[in-house]
Structure formats: structure tokens, C-alpha cells
Amino acid sequence: MRIPLTVATAAAVFLIVLVADVEGFGSAATMAVVDSSGTVCGILASARPQSILCARAGQQAFSVLPSFSFESVSGGRDFFCGLRSGGLSFFCWSATDSSSIFLPAKRVYKGSVALTDLSVGEDQICAFDKNTTEIRWWRGDGTFPLTIPGEYQSLTSGRGFSCGIGNNTIVQCWGGRGSDIQSAFANVSMASIVAGDSHVCGITISGFLICKGSNSSGQLNAPSGGAFEFSGIALGLNHSCAIKQPNGTVLCWGGFAGGRPYSPVVGTMFESIVAGGDLTCGLITENFTVMCWKTDRFNISVIVLSLPKILPGICVPEQSTCKCGIFPDSESLCSGSGIICRPCGAPTNNLAPPPPPSAAEPPNSTLPPPSPSSKTSKWWLAFAIIGSVGTLAGLCAVLYCIWTCFFRRKKVHNSVQPTISRNENAAAANPVDPSSITIPSPFTSPSGSKSRIFRRHGSRIMRRQRSGPSSFKDRAEVFSFADLASATKNFSLEFKLGAGSFGTVYKGKLADGREVAIKRSESSLKAKKIEEKESAFQSELAFLSRLHHKHLVGFVGYCDEKEERLLVYEYMKNGALYDHLHSRAAELGKLNSWGIRIKVLLDASRGIEYLHSYAVPPIIHRDIKSSNILLDGEWVARVSDFGLSLMGPEVEGDYLSMRAAGTMGYMDPEYYGLHHLTTKSDVYGFGVVMLEVLTGRRAIFREGEGGEPLSVVDFAAPSIAAGELGRVLDPRVAPPGPREAEAVELVAYTAVHCVNLEGKDRPAMSDVVMNLESALAICDASNGSGSSNSISLVSLD
Incomplete structure (x- = not known):
């Protein structure tokens, strides 16, 4: 404790340690609530790093960057902050709307002095100096001092004020x-x-609960109770809550039921609670998952969040002295990086708590026990249901066998949806999107990812799987060669758009008026090339038939007639990214701003992330380049050309390929040099594309007439690494403003990480996506979409 052990305070200290940890609107904890957006954030348990995961009602949980290990979080009205493990720095995130994209993290503090008890108010941030327990402030409206010397404890913040308890046990604000x-x-x-x-x-020194301040909604009408009967206090806008001992249930007052005390959730034990606005959240003792409830004057509603297991307390170094013992299994919860001290006064019985209710029960509500006859009826009903389901399953099995025997010979390419393969630890914690849980740091190279060995699937029919975030298309259309020849005026040169991995692409107009792009295999092939082109056709057909995502090229159908092999796609009105960047005749058009360029990169990265993380088996494109990133009529970017793509089952080891394939300038050096192919090979190619977008240079170009060929990686990466990004930016685009410059720098540094020589040093595509999301958010904020109420924060290095 922070109170010195003088004679005058020795007795007081003994009573203080009997009080359980308390969390509230602006106090350090492992959970935090952001008032304005209803965002709830927590520090992951049994994970390394102990990163922060956030969620809102009705949304999937999402991670925030950077994915460092954090020891505590604290929430305010429009933002929340996290104190990094060790206390030598803390970061803050704005969370003023209901989107799942936060403005990027801002490092507010980095120094040699370790901090503790980080506390966030309306627009102020304060913390203790861990060594002296003096108070330090950041931001605020000018009414807060920079530092307050002395020794304090229990630091907390509200709207326009912060308070602590001095060494005389008296509150100072x-x-x-x-x-x-x-x-x-x-x-x-x-x-x-x-x-x-x-x-x-x-809680007073004597252990009694008292409240002071505004009482506009009865939030000061604390229930009477014995000494140390209440702990775990959480305060919102118009209400107050506390955990009642020894049973660990929650009792609230103010803002509901005429200000009288009420139980928002009956029969559930909580380890801790936090609040903000009208929202209160608790960490359930049984499984360390989060349950929230919201109150108004007349109703209580339980809110389900998709957060996994959250730390039940702040992890402290193993050599720390825990006054009331160590929390069970705390070393595992802290992933071996510390322990959790057991809150003094918390119940210690080993009885299993009742399961959490699915909805809030009204106070004093009871249900009559079922009668024996009703139990018997329920058993007969269950038997009838099970029998019916079994009969239906058997009938379906018979019909499937009939279909397999008589109709499987028909050549149909079904659309297939990927099944999300979930990380084992994430799956054990909670059904949350894996990309929201296990994400390596964007500033260091991820390691330990599983790899796969490839096998070609050809044109065989694949199993239908209907899970994943993308749309679903019933089946590919089969066209006759005559129909496609008519759509292109017999493949006239005036309809030619370009060439792909196995043929020429033409613009066409189908009989029903749809505009499409048609890729036709070359007809004058040498004998040794025929098998290779057939393989490319079958490969792309297999992939396009099973993958559907808004950032992958839309597949319409195919033609497989005699010697003709054609694929039909949605027509991308604005062509290839390459043409907008490098064609002499082309004008930049919408690509004349950094914001739209970052948006195009973000679109494409999401398409590649889908291939790597959501397709089953995972897919490596092998030919990521700017000419394979197409733009539709709304300037939405989509990844195209799957003729070289590979997929395979998940095993330990690398993706191996007998022969390197791709486009020079974009190919992973580790792949074409060592023939080791992984998803990081696509990351390298996309890094080259990012440098193209930043510099306006081709992947391989000549500097002046007669100059030696130079790669955009060798041209741009050294200048970016030296902090001289301005030297290599595309001069056709206006120099970025102050906030845009921050976004462009983030893109540039991400690109440099992507083109590292070794794959282990490159980020995963999920990290690239998050960095580009952050960069685009900065651009949007610089154009006036940021909240005027959010605090001004220094930039993250």
C-alpha cells in the first residue's frame, strides 16, 4: 500500500488491505467502458501479448494497435487509455462513434519513470509515479496541475475532476x-x-460504503450494510453499483426503480465491475467473460458482448507482496509474466457459482418449481423431437446417396464458401473472429504460424462450405463459345483489355445486357505449353468458383468447349491500378489524393487477407501486382487473376513449390531463391504495390534514359528507413498535410516491413490491413470527420 507505516497510520493500513480492488468510470482496471460509444475494452487473459480487445453490442470483438502487453486500462467519455506492462509508456485511443475502427493509438507518455494506477476522466489523464506515488497529469482543461508531490492511493477521475486519498486518509481533489x-x-x-x-x-477506513456529490438520480442513496459488506464499486452517469460480499453478486442504486437499490442480474457472481454512462459491465467469476447491462428509468437490459476471457485482475511482478494471497491460476492467466493478487474481502468458497442468466431478471422475481407431470411431458417431448430429427437425418442421407450415384457425373462447379479455421486458444475462450484475437504486433514479425504443403486441386468438384464473412453465389454459369464470341464481336481487337496468366482479356456485352470481362486461352500454343495453360485455366476456375468477397474480382462463369477455355468476370469499369499509376496516356483522376490511394490499398489488402485467413484451405495468390488489382465503377479495388494461385492442407512446415512463378519485381526473394513459398510471399508482392502507390514508380524502372534497371524497393526503402519519405513520394500528388503526412508515413513504414528479405520479418496480412485502416482513419480525421471532443494526443513513434 502507498500509506507509510507510521504509528498514526499503521492501524489504518490493516483495514485498508481488507478492501477489495475497486474499478469505475476513471480508475485503473483490466476492463474499461467508453461512455459516448458504449465501447467495452479488456485485457486478454492467458494470452501473449496481453493485448487489448474491444467490443460493442451486436458487433464482433476487434483488436486495437499496437498489440503490446498492457497491465491496465481506464475509460473516459470519448476515449480510453492503456498502460503498457512495466508502466514506462501508455497509449490512448479515440472511440467516439459506433464503428469498429478506432483512430490510431497515440503514445501520450514514454519515459524513464514507471507509472501505475492510470486514470482517465472527461479530457484529463493522470497516474501515480510508481516510485514516489506523486500524481502526474496530462491534458485537461488547464485546471489540473502538472504534478502533485506526496504519497497518494486510490486515484480516480470523473467529469472535470480527479481525486486521490492522501497519506492522512483524507480525500483530495x-x-x-x-x-x-x-x-x-x-x-x-x-x-x-x-x-x-x-x-x-x-469505502471508509471502518469498511462502510458512502457516496458524495451529485444526487440528481439517487446515485448517492447507497444501501446500508455491515462493515466491508461491499467492494468492487463502479459508477456511471446516474447510477452506482457495488459487489456485495460474501456472495459476489451486484447491487445497484440510482437512475432506476425510483432510486431504490436493485439487483440488475440475479444469481451471478462477479470478480469486478466497471461503468460508463448508463452501461455497467462485470467480469463473471465462473469463466472471466463479460456481462453488461444498461438501465434507464424504467428498464434493465442485458447486453451480450463477444469478448473472450479477460484478466480478472492486474498482473503484478512475481516478487510482489500480496496481502491476501495470490489469485488461483494467476500465473497461467498472466501467461507467466506475473501474478494477480487476490482482492482482500472477496469470497473464498470453492462452490461452483450458478451459470449466468440469459437476461436480466426483475428484482424479487421467483419462478414456481415444475410439477412431476410437467417433467414427464418434457421428457416425452424431448424423445419425440430427437426421434423426428433422427428420421429426417436418415432421409437426407438416403437422398444424398441417390444424388451422388446418379448426378455427380454432371460437370458443375459449385460456389464454395470458406470455413473459418479458428486459433485453438481463441476457440477455447469464446466464439470470436480469430483475426480479432490472435494478431501479431505490426511492429515486429509474427512467429509460430502454422504452414502448409500444397497440392493442386484442378477442376474437381469441391465440398460446399457456408461459413465466412463473404457473400454466397449459388453456382458458376456455363456459357457456349458462340455466346461469348458474339459478346466480343468475335474477339475483336477493339474489345481487347489486356492479358492474364493464361490468355487475353476482352470486354464483352452478354445478350442480357451485362458488361463482362472475358479471358480467353490462346489458341496458337505450342504443344509443351498446352498442359500448362490447361492447368492455369482449371486452377483459376476452381478458385473463382469457390471464393466470393467484395474485394476479389467477381466471377460470372466459364466456357469449356472443345479446345476453347474461357473465364467470364464482372467488368471492372476503371481498369487496373497499374494503368492509373504508370500509363503515359492516363490521368490520375481520383488517384490524385493520398486518401483515395490509401483506400485502394486497404481494399486490396482485405482481399488478400481473405485468401490467407478465411479460405479453407488457405490460398497463396503468387502474383500480387498492381496490374492484378482492378477498380470497379465505384473505385473499389479487387484482386484478380488466380491462374498461379495454390492451396493445400494445413501441416507443419513451409508451403513448397517445385518451380517459382510470378512476375519479376514483385516476387519474394526467398521464394524464387530458395523455393520456399508462404503467405509472406504475397505480403512481399503487396509491399511492392504499396511502394508503387507511394512513389508512382514501376516495380522495375530506369532512372533517366539509358539508366540501369532499378527496383522500386531499392529506390524507396532506404529513404523511408532514413526518415526521408518526402524524397520519394509521387510528385504528381500534392504534398500531404500534417495529419495526412502521419497516414502516409504509416503506409510507408508498413511497406518497408513487407519487403523485408526474410519472410519471418514481414507482418501478416491481418497486420497490414489494420495499419491501413489506421492510416485511412487518420486521413478521414484530417478532413474534418474526427470528433471535436476527443483529446489532442501526441503522435505514436
């Missing part, structure tokens, strides 16, 4: 509204305090 709160607690010896929007509750 700062900020424009702090004097009123301090006066209300005058001469009351406190062991701990927690702030809400405009009121403060705490």
Missing part, C-alpha cells in the same frame, strides 16, 4: 469541480474511492 467533491469528503477517513460522472463513492 483537483480540477474545476474537484473542490465540491473534496469538501463533501472533509474529515472522513477513506480507504478507497471511485468516481462516476459527477459523484464519488468509496
Whole structure:
């Protein structure tokens, strides 16, 4: 504890350690609530790094960058902050709307002094110096001092004020509204305090619960109870809650039921609770998952969040002294990086708590026990249902066998959806999107990912799988050669768009008016090339038939007639990214701004991420380049040309290929040199594309007439690494403004990481996507879409 062990305070210390940890609107914890957007964030348990995951009602959980290990978080009105493990830096994120994309992390503090008890208010941030326990402030409205020397404990923040308990156990407050709160607690010896929007509750040295401040909705009407009966306090805008001991259930007051105390969730034990606005969330003792509830004057509604297991307490170094013992299994929960001290006063019985209810039960509600006859009826009903299901399953099996025997010879390429392959640890924790849970740091190379060995699938019919985030198409259309010849005026040169991995691409117009792109295999092939082109056709047909995503080229159908092999796609009105960047006759058009260029890169990265992370088996494109990134009529980018793509089952080891394939300038050096193919090979190619977009240079170009060929990697990467990005930016685009420059730098540094010589040093595509999302958010904020209420934060290095 932070109170010195003098004679005057020794007895007080003994009572203080009996109080459980408390969390609230602006106090350090492992969970935090952002008032304005209803965002709930927590630190992952049993994970390394112990990164932060956030969720909102009705949305999948999502990670925030950087994915470092954090020891605590604290939430305010429009943003929240996380203190990095060790306390030598902390980051903050704006969360002012309901989208799942936060503005990028801003490092507010990095220094040699370790911090603890990070506390966030409306627009102020404060923390203790871990060594001296003096208070330090950042931001605020000018009414907060920079530092307050002395020794304090239980730091907390509300709207326009922050409070702490001095070494005399008396509450001291700062900020424009702090004097009123301090006066209300005058001469009351406190062991701990927690702030809400405009009121403060705490436990006295004697162990009794009291509240002071605004009482507009009865939030000060704390229930009476014995000494140390309440702990785990959480305060919102108009309500207050506390965990009742020894059963660990929650009791709330204010803002509902006329201000009288009420139980928002009956029969559930909680380890800790936090609040913000009208939202309160608790960490369930049984499984460390999060349950939230929202109250207004008349109703209580339970909110389901997709957060996995969250740390039940702050991890501290193993050599720390835990006054009331160590939390069970805390070393595993902290992933071997520390322990969790057991809150003093928490129940210690080993009885299994009842399962959490599916919805909030009204106070004092009871249900009559079922009668024996009703139990018998339920058994007969269950038997009837099971029998019916079994009969239906058997009938379906018979019909499937009939279909397989008599109709499988028909040549049909079914559309196939990928099944999401979930990380084992994530699956054990909660059904959350794996990309939202296990994401390597964007600033270091991920390791330990499983690899696969490839086998070609050809044109065989694939199993139909209907899971994944993309749309579903019933089946590919089969066209006659005459139909496609008519659509292109017999493949006239005036309809020619370009060439792909196995043929020429033409623009066509079908009989029903649809505009399409038609890829036709070359007819004058040498004998030794025929097999290779057939393989490319079958490969692309197999992939396009089973993959559907808004950032992959739309597949319409195919023609396999005699010697003709044709594929039909949706027509991409704005052509290839390559042409907009490098064609002498082309004008930049919409690509004349950094914002739209970053948006195009983000679109394409999402398509590649889908191939790597959601396709089953995973897919490596092998030919990522700017000419294979097409733009539709709305300037949405889509990845195209799957003639060289490979897929295979998941095994330990690398993806291996007998022969390197791709386009020079974009090919992974590790792949064409060592024939080791992994998803990081696509990452390298996309890194080259990112450098193309930034510089306006081709993948391989000549500097001036007669110059030696130079790769865009060798041209741009050294200048970017040296901090001289301006020297290599495309001069056809106006120099970026201050906020745009931050976004462009993030893209540039990400690109440099992508083109590392060794695949192990490159980020995963999921990391690239998140960095580009962050960069685009910065651009949007620079154009005036950021919240005026969000705090001004220094840039992340």
C-alpha cells in the first residue's frame, strides 16, 4: 500500500488491505467502458501479448494497435487509455462513434519513470509515479496541475475532476469541480474511492460504503450494510453499483426503480465491475467473460458482448507482496509474466457459482418449481423431437446417396464458401473472429504460424462450405463459345483489355445486357505449353468458383468447349491500378489524393487477407501486382487473376513449390531463391504495390534514359528507413498535410516491413490491413470527420 507505516497510520493500513480492488468510470482496471460509444475494452487473459480487445453490442470483438502487453486500462467519455506492462509508456485511443475502427493509438507518455494506477476522466489523464506515488497529469482543461508531490492511493477521475486519498486518509481533489467533491469528503477517513460522472463513492477506513456529490438520480442513496459488506464499486452517469460480499453478486442504486437499490442480474457472481454512462459491465467469476447491462428509468437490459476471457485482475511482478494471497491460476492467466493478487474481502468458497442468466431478471422475481407431470411431458417431448430429427437425418442421407450415384457425373462447379479455421486458444475462450484475437504486433514479425504443403486441386468438384464473412453465389454459369464470341464481336481487337496468366482479356456485352470481362486461352500454343495453360485455366476456375468477397474480382462463369477455355468476370469499369499509376496516356483522376490511394490499398489488402485467413484451405495468390488489382465503377479495388494461385492442407512446415512463378519485381526473394513459398510471399508482392502507390514508380524502372534497371524497393526503402519519405513520394500528388503526412508515413513504414528479405520479418496480412485502416482513419480525421471532443494526443513513434 502507498500509506507509510507510521504509528498514526499503521492501524489504518490493516483495514485498508481488507478492501477489495475497486474499478469505475476513471480508475485503473483490466476492463474499461467508453461512455459516448458504449465501447467495452479488456485485457486478454492467458494470452501473449496481453493485448487489448474491444467490443460493442451486436458487433464482433476487434483488436486495437499496437498489440503490446498492457497491465491496465481506464475509460473516459470519448476515449480510453492503456498502460503498457512495466508502466514506462501508455497509449490512448479515440472511440467516439459506433464503428469498429478506432483512430490510431497515440503514445501520450514514454519515459524513464514507471507509472501505475492510470486514470482517465472527461479530457484529463493522470497516474501515480510508481516510485514516489506523486500524481502526474496530462491534458485537461488547464485546471489540473502538472504534478502533485506526496504519497497518494486510490486515484480516480470523473467529469472535470480527479481525486486521490492522501497519506492522512483524507480525500483530495483537483480540477474545476474537484473542490465540491473534496469538501463533501472533509474529515472522513477513506480507504478507497471511485468516481462516476459527477459523484464519488468509496469505502471508509471502518469498511462502510458512502457516496458524495451529485444526487440528481439517487446515485448517492447507497444501501446500508455491515462493515466491508461491499467492494468492487463502479459508477456511471446516474447510477452506482457495488459487489456485495460474501456472495459476489451486484447491487445497484440510482437512475432506476425510483432510486431504490436493485439487483440488475440475479444469481451471478462477479470478480469486478466497471461503468460508463448508463452501461455497467462485470467480469463473471465462473469463466472471466463479460456481462453488461444498461438501465434507464424504467428498464434493465442485458447486453451480450463477444469478448473472450479477460484478466480478472492486474498482473503484478512475481516478487510482489500480496496481502491476501495470490489469485488461483494467476500465473497461467498472466501467461507467466506475473501474478494477480487476490482482492482482500472477496469470497473464498470453492462452490461452483450458478451459470449466468440469459437476461436480466426483475428484482424479487421467483419462478414456481415444475410439477412431476410437467417433467414427464418434457421428457416425452424431448424423445419425440430427437426421434423426428433422427428420421429426417436418415432421409437426407438416403437422398444424398441417390444424388451422388446418379448426378455427380454432371460437370458443375459449385460456389464454395470458406470455413473459418479458428486459433485453438481463441476457440477455447469464446466464439470470436480469430483475426480479432490472435494478431501479431505490426511492429515486429509474427512467429509460430502454422504452414502448409500444397497440392493442386484442378477442376474437381469441391465440398460446399457456408461459413465466412463473404457473400454466397449459388453456382458458376456455363456459357457456349458462340455466346461469348458474339459478346466480343468475335474477339475483336477493339474489345481487347489486356492479358492474364493464361490468355487475353476482352470486354464483352452478354445478350442480357451485362458488361463482362472475358479471358480467353490462346489458341496458337505450342504443344509443351498446352498442359500448362490447361492447368492455369482449371486452377483459376476452381478458385473463382469457390471464393466470393467484395474485394476479389467477381466471377460470372466459364466456357469449356472443345479446345476453347474461357473465364467470364464482372467488368471492372476503371481498369487496373497499374494503368492509373504508370500509363503515359492516363490521368490520375481520383488517384490524385493520398486518401483515395490509401483506400485502394486497404481494399486490396482485405482481399488478400481473405485468401490467407478465411479460405479453407488457405490460398497463396503468387502474383500480387498492381496490374492484378482492378477498380470497379465505384473505385473499389479487387484482386484478380488466380491462374498461379495454390492451396493445400494445413501441416507443419513451409508451403513448397517445385518451380517459382510470378512476375519479376514483385516476387519474394526467398521464394524464387530458395523455393520456399508462404503467405509472406504475397505480403512481399503487396509491399511492392504499396511502394508503387507511394512513389508512382514501376516495380522495375530506369532512372533517366539509358539508366540501369532499378527496383522500386531499392529506390524507396532506404529513404523511408532514413526518415526521408518526402524524397520519394509521387510528385504528381500534392504534398500531404500534417495529419495526412502521419497516414502516409504509416503506409510507408508498413511497406518497408513487407519487403523485408526474410519472410519471418514481414507482418501478416491481418497486420497490414489494420495499419491501413489506421492510416485511412487518420486521413478521414484530417478532413474534418474526427470528433471535436476527443483529446489532442501526441503522435505514436
